Amino acid sequence: MTGGGALADQVILATGGYDHTIRFWQAHSGICHRTVQHPDSQVNALEVTPDRQTVAVAGHQHIRMYDVASGNANPVVNYEGVSKNVTAVGFHEEGKWMFTGGEDCSARIWDLRARNLQCQRIFQVNAPVSCVLIHPNQGELIVGDQSGSIHFWDLRTDHNEQLVPEADASITSVSVDPEGSYLASVNNRGNCYVWTLSGPSSGAAAAACTQARPKTKIEAHRRYALRCRFSPDSTLLATTSADQTTRIWKTADFGLMTELKCANQRWVWDCAFSGDSQYIFTASSDNVARLWSVEGGDVKREYNGHQKAIVALAFSDGLA
Amino acid sequence: MAFFDNPAFIISHIQNSFVSGDDTGLCELVIVQDETSRRPVGINKSAWPWLAANAEEDDETELAHSYDITADSLGTRTRPRSDTAFKLDMLKKDKLIKGKVKTIQWKENVEMPSEEDLDALFKKKIVTKRKKDANTSLLTEQLDKFPSMQSNPFSEYAKFNGQTQVGIPTKKINIFLTMLPEGEREFPLSVCVTSNAKVSDLIGLTLWLYSCDNNAAFLSKSLECYTLNIAEDDGEPDRDFPPLDNRETISKFGFGTLALVEKVCPVETSKSLLVVKVAVGEGFSMFQVETLDIKMSQILELVLKRRRGMMNVDGPCYILEKLSEPGVTLDMDSTLESQGTFEFCLHREHSRRKASIDAEAIAIKEKSPEIGNMEGPFAMLAYESFSANILHKLWSTEIHLGISSHQIEIDPVQQKGTVNKLLAKQKAVTYPMIIIASCDTIDDKTNAGRAMFRLTYKSAQNEFKFVDFESDRLTSRKIVQKVQQILDMRGSAVRTEFQSNKEKTKSKRSSMMFS
Numbered sequence: 125m126t127g128g129g130a131l132a133d134q135v136i137l138a139t140g141g142y143d144h145t146i147r148f149w150q151a152h153s154g155i156c157h158r159t160v161q162h163p164d165s166q167v168n169a170l171e172v173t174p175d176r177q178t179v180a181v182a183g184h185q186h187i188r189m190y191d192v193a194s195g196n197a198n199p200v201v202n203y204e205g206v207s208k209n210v211t212a213v214g215f216h217e218e219g220k221w222m223f224t225g226g227e228d229c230s231a232r233i234w235d236l237r238a239r240n241l242q243c244q245r246i247f248q249v250n251a252p253v254s255c256v257l258i259h260p261n262q263g264e265l266i267v268g269d270q271s272g273s274i275h276f277w278d279l280r281t282d283h284n285e286q287l288v289p290e291a292d293a294s295i296t297s298v299s300v301d302p303e304g305s306y307l308a309s310v311n312n313r314g315n316c317y318v319w320t321l322s323g324p325s326s327g328a329a330a331a332a333c334t335q336a337r338p339k340t341k342i343e344a345h346r347r348y349a350l351r352c353r354f355s356p357d358s359t360l361l362a363t364t365s366a367d368q369t370t371r372i373w374k375t376a377d378f379g380l381m382t383e384l385k386c387a388n389q390r391w392v393w394d395c396a397f398s399g400d401s402q403y404i405f406t407a408s409s410d411n412v413a414r415l416w417s418v419e420g421g422d423v424k425r426e427y428n429g430h431q432k433a434i435v436a437l438a439f440s441d442g443l444a
Numbered sequence: 445m446a447f448f449d450n451p452a453f454i455i456s457h458i459q460n461s462f463v464s465g466d467d468t469g470l471c472e473l474v475i476v477q478d479e480t481s482r483r484p485v486g487i488n489k490s491a492w493p494w495l496a497a498n499a500e501e502d503d504e505t506e507l508a509h510s511y512d513i514t515a516d517s518l519g520t521r522t523r524p525r526s527d528t529a530f531k532l533d534m535l536k537k538d539k540l541i542k543g544k545v546k547t548i549q550w551k552e553n554v555e556m557p558s559e560e561d562l563d564a565l566f567k568k569k570i571v572t573k574r575k576k577d578a579n580t581s582l583l584t585e586q587l588d589k590f591p592s593m594q595s596n597p598f599s600e601y602a603k604f605n606g607q608t609q610v611g612i613p614t615k616k617i618n619i620f621l622t623m624l625p626e627g628e629r630e631f632p633l634s635v636c637v638t639s640n641a642k643v644s645d646l647i648g649l650t651l652w653l654y655s656c657d658n659n660a661a662f663l664s665k666s667l668e669c670y671t672l673n674i675a676e677d678d679g680e681p682d683r684d685f686p687p688l689d690n691r692e693t694i695s696k697f698g699f700g701t702l703a704l705v706e707k708v709c710p711v712e713t714s715k716s717l718l719v720v721k722v723a724v725g726e727g728f729s730m731f732q733v734e735t736l737d738i739k740m741s742q743i744l745e746l747v748l749k750r751r752r753g754m755m756n757v758d759g760p761c762y763i764l765e766k767l768s769e770p771g772v773t774l775d776m777d778s779t780l781e782s783q784g785t786f787e788f789c790l791h792r793e794h795s796r797r798k799a800s801i802d803a804e805a806i807a808i809k810e811k812s813p814e815i816g817n818m819e820g821p822f823a824m825l826a827y828e829s830f831s832a833n834i835l836h837k838l839w840s841t842e843i844h845l846g847i848s849s850h851q852i853e854i855d856p857v858q859q860k861g862t863v864n865k866l867l868a869k870q871k872a873v874t875y876p877m878i879i880i881a882s883c884d885t886i887d888d889k890t891n892a893g894r895a896m897f898r899l900t901y902k903s904a905q906n907e908f909k910f911v912d913f914e915s916d917r918l919t920s921r922k923i924v925q926k927v928q929q930i931l932d933m934r935g936s937a938v939r940t941e942f943q944s945n946k947e948k949t950k951s952k953r954s955s956m957m958f959s
Binding site: 134135144145147151152153154155156157158159160161197198199200201202203204205206216220221232234235243244245260261262263264279280282303304398399400402403411412415424425426428429430431441442 | 541542544545546547548549550551556557561562563564565566567568569570571573579580581582583584586587589590596599600601602603605608609610611612656
């Protein structure tokens with residue numbers, strides 16, 4: 125699937141949270157241009173589909189897909205049959221399948237191909253899943269759970285391995301940089317662990333599982349860390365936290381580069397870098413999403429409109 | 445068929461209700477006796493002349509004229525729908541929506557996909573290192589295109605925009621922005637606001653909506669500068685009513701049309717006046733200070749803090765000078781007020797200033813020998829408001845002096861004490877700039893840092909008249925300087941006439957002295 129027509133040149137910013145709405149913003153002006161209701165459930169996670177036509181919304185027992193461009197206030201597709209909260213959602217880069225993770229202690233693969241051969245797969249763990257991530261090689265899922273384990277699930281072979289960075293601490297978020305060289309995870313104690321990933325470099329060994337070697341531990345925040353994300357150019361790592369800040373670390377030495385904070389901000393739940401890694405969006409419990417300059421550490425735009433905490437955001441940039 | 449717009453029916457219904465609802469029977473006695481004596485059958489048309497038009501309905505009204513009929517049995521309301529019907533309706537609606545939504549159900553226990561499928565779906569690709577290119581993203585490009593949105597002080601009020609809310613009660617109000625130029629202010633801005641918003645929130649939202657669609661550089665940065673007033677349908681604010689209280693929730697009011705009025709904003713202007721400019725190296729640092737009492741040492745600290753990282757800073761090595769007086773080190777314990785200028789120069793002790801700064805200092809000196817030019821010449825033409833006292837023979841009244849390139853406005857400030865109220869009969873006056881002859885400081889030496897200045901203008905009777913004002917020394921200087929600059933730029937006939945008159949008197953005097 126390729127970028128869809130008129131949408132290819134559009135910047136998409138969507139936010140959602142506890143007020144049961146999803147808002148679409150004009151990113152450069154801070155104007156909310158559309159609000160759709162997400163009935164019966166808060167929004168746990170948001171992701172723009174690879175074709176940039178829809179936004180996937182993970183909520184309680186549902187994953188719903190909403191049109192980005194049309195005025196349709198109702199979802200176009202509704203995925204159901206999950207027993208508890210869906211906490212994570214993401215896509216294969218070509219849109220072949222969707223993955224989700226949830227409090228029912230499982231990660232799932234949903235077939236998105238137009239043909240009606242349903243290939244649904246499930247991966248069970250022992251604790252509620254808090255985050256799921258696709259490895260840039262598109263063949264492995266990395267699943268973090270509340271018991272503190274990070275699982276590597278090889279989708280081709282169904283083989284899996286697990287890492288436990290810190291006992292009795294639950295994993296809140298994981299991230300792999302776009303080059304596939306680092307894995308980062310943050311936990312409820314505010315610590316951030318980084319591994320170096322060594323994947324197969326040639327075609328012959330491509331089937332082998334990715335190996336992770338511990339690289340460093342950062343005491344990133346004093347309190348609950350909520351999200352970690354590598355920048356698109358792999359040079360930065362952002363961590364957000366209940367301590368009301370976002371911190372940006374350089375991947376060169378994993379030293380602190382900037383701290384993003386402002387007086388009104390409360391828990392920072394989610395973040396997303398711009399395509400050129402110059403800016404970062406954050407979503408906070410003070411009902412405001414913000415755009416920050418990574419270099420200057422100052423707020424560039426504020427997105428006001430939500431009536432309750434914003435806990436998820438989805439962003440898709442375009443290259444000029 | 446009886447309608448509620450049928451007065452005969454209503455009267456009859458009220459009577460029935462009284463009679464049937466009253467257990468004592470007193471109502472029946474009074475009403476029945478009274479009615480029957482006045483009107484044996486139905487309603488007496490001569491007593492109820494407006495009923496003639498409803499003549500054809502009279503038969504039915506008479507049928508209903510029975511005291512046994514009570515309010516409940518009349519079926520005046522539509523019968524409430526049964527819960528079942530309601531639920532069925534909801535289900536039908538849901539089904540309709542769901543019909544358009546493709547639902548995909550999770551299938552339990554599906555068998556492992558075939559090898560082909562596994563290969564097609566889950567084949568790993570080799571992750572290649574990305575080229576490090578310096579492409580900017582679309583977002584960055586857009587942000588650069590609209591830099592003004594960053595400083596919009598009203599963005600926080602966007603959350604009261606009812607148009608972007610779902611499931612929350614909202615209210616639509618047409619708001620006329622009276623401070624807009626003619627041609628624009630005649631058209632109201634249709635604002636949809638959430639019902640929980642306060643009046644001040646609505647003001648913020650209106651300014652936000654306006655500034656989103658228009659270049660709103662002229663809007664004041666503070667909500668304090670605006671009030672919402674009750675307005676006519678054509679947008680003319682109704683001055684007989686006070687502005688709406690900013691703290692009230694908007695849902696309390698039933699107005700469909702309001703007017704946003706800009707008021708003179710003393711807080712804002714007095715703050716923005718205090719901009720200190722310090723030359724550092726090749727550039728300048730500009731920052732605002734709260735008060736004139738700030739010490740020069742604090743200003744030095746502010747500059748060094750601002751410039752940290754750009755230069756190797758060690759506190760005691762740096763000194764401040766007035767931009768206009770090179771070589772004279774300022775006393776760090778003196779206040780900003782005592783300097784008489786807002787322009788300074790920072791440099792290292794025992795070192796000389798850069799030539800470029802000196803050149804600028806000389807240029808400034810030539811331009812205005814007394815006070816450094818605080819802002820560009822064009823800023824001088826912009827509207828500014830000052831607090832001052834207008835001097836009468838025995839008392840003075842506090843006023844706001846609004847100066848723009850076209851006119852000078854004098855607006856009295858609301859007085860609190862009763863004595864002041866009696867004395868303060870100052871009316872709002874506007875002098876067009878064409879009739880202003882001059883503005884001069886007349887007494888700079890009075891106590892407590894106050895200064896007097898005089899505004900001379902040509903009255904309608906072709907005479908030169910003057911008004912005296914008093915304010916703190918700095919404001920006085922600013923006002924005098926501003927008016928003089930505007931007058932210089934405009935070069936009006938009145939001013940030339942006044943100046944030549946002055947020259948004549950002067951030469952007369954001197955000729956008298958020497959003759």
